[in-house]
Amino acid sequence: MKVKREDVIRLFPEEIRAILRQADWNPEELQEIRLRAGKPLLLRQQGKEYFLSQKGMLTGHKELAYLVSQEQIRTTMEYLGQFSLYAYEEELRQGFLTIQGGHRVGIGGKIILENRQVKGVSQISCVNIRFSHQVKGCADPVLPYVINEKSVFHTLIISPPRCGKTTLLRDMIRQISDGTGDFAGCTVGVVDERSEIGGSYQGIPQNDVGIRTDILDGCPKTEGMMMLIRSMSPEVIAVDEIGNYEEMNAIEMILNSGCKFWATVHGSTIEEVQKKPMLERMIRERIFERYIILQGEEYQGAGNIFKIYDERGTCLYQKKEAAS
Numbered sequence: 001m002k003v004k005r006e007d008v009i010r011l012f013p014e015e016i017r018a019i020l021r022q023a024d025w026n027p028e029e030l031q032e033i034r035l036r037a038g039k040p041l042l043l044r045q046q047g048k049e050y051f052l053s054q055k056g057m058l059t060g061h062k063e064l065a066y067l068v069s070q071e072q073i074r075t076t077m078e079y080l081g082q083f084s085l086y087a088y089e090e091e092l093r094q095g096f097l098t099i100q101g102g103h104r105v106g107i108g109g110k111i112i113l114e115n116r117q118v119k120g121v122s123q124i125s126c127v128n129i130r131f132s133h134q135v136k137g138c139a140d141p142v143l144p145y146v147i148n149e150k151s152v153f154h155t156l157i158i159s160p161p162r163c164g165k166t167t168l169l170r171d172m173i174r175q176i177s178d179g180t181g182d183f184a185g186c187t188v189g190v191v192d193e194r195s196e197i198g199g200s201y202q203g204i205p206q207n208d209v210g211i212r213t214d215i216l217d218g219c220p221k222t223e224g225m226m227m228l229i230r231s232m233s234p235e236v237i238a239v240d241e242i243g244n245y246e247e248m249n250a251i252e253m254i255l256n257s258g259c260k261f262w263a264t265v266h267g268s269t270i271e272e273v274q275k276k277p278m279l280e281r282m283i284r285e286r287i288f289e290r291y292i293i294l295q296g297e298e299y300q301g302a303g304n305i306f307k308i309y310d311e312r313g314t315c316l317y318q319k320k321e322a323a324s
Contacts, residue, residue, distance in 0.1 A: 003030060009021060019041065019052055019053075019055075031047070036068060036126040037125040037126065040052075040065030051064065053065060077107075080099055081097070096194070109125045134208065142305060143176075155261075158267045158270065158294070159266065161266065173236075173262070188235070191219055191237070197240055214232050229254060238262040242263045242264070269293065290308060293305075
């Protein structure tokens with residue numbers, strides 16, 4: 001789903017709408033808009049951050065920036081929650097909510113605790129709207145390395161922040177779900193804990209994740225992976241950002257079931273990721289059959305593939321600039 005200029009503008013109260021209508025920004029390149037009470041209005045596109053002036057000028061000079069009020073943040077949250085924020089209480093407890101279009105709204109403010117557990121957020125003083133962009137076809141270069149005519153390889157995508165790992169994973173899921181070339185397509189189960197892969201809104205994915213894909217939205221990865229194995233008979237399970245011991249146990253159950261597994265993790269190299277205790281054994285025992293290494297910024301090309309390795313550490317693909 002493409003980001004449309006007017007759809008972005010209508011998320012905000014009238015004063016900020018007027019600024020955005022005058023400003024020269026491209027919805028296809030837009031990454032974030034940030035509001036902080038008493039602080040400058042910020043917009044990020046193509047990896048660059050800009051202040052917005054009262055007249056809509058994009059500038060690097062903070063003294064020219066329009067200052068956001070607490071009342072504007074309150075009104076923005078009402079618009080984002082369609083005047084029913086109580087309906088999003090569970091999502092807000094995690095510090096964000098997902099709105100129509102699959103865009104993710106992060107928030108900050110006073111944390112409400114109950115029995116040392118986060119119950120919610122009140123007195124919201126900062127809002128970050130992170131815009132979701134689906135880039136169909138960005139997985140084309142990696143597909144020959146992660147599937148063949150009849151099989152899918154266990155795959156780990158390794159990426160620093162903002163390099164397009166979720167965008168790449170989403171398109172990989174879409175293509176194997178629909179089928180591509182000589183690959184007929186397969187059933188994919190996705191545990192979308194942070195609503196970033198499918199970008200679900202009211203349970204319906206806003207991003208195209210394929211015709212044979214089942215999504216558990218907002219579900220913890222450990223529980224979700226087991227639910228899919230028990231009830232949905234997936235051939236591939238895909239998750240974003242693995243990282244704790246409980247998830248490792250669930251992954252082992254997936255492997256023992258004969259299901260293939262795709263995941264992402266933060267990092268820059270296999271060696272760096274291998275230092276994480278929960279992944280060291282899986283890499284040493286060659287559980288993952290393919291490693292996709294990303295680099296650069298997402299705006300430079302979603303899923304900017306740097307290298308691809310097999311389970312033995314043999315480099316199967318290397319970006320030309322890296323090889324020179």
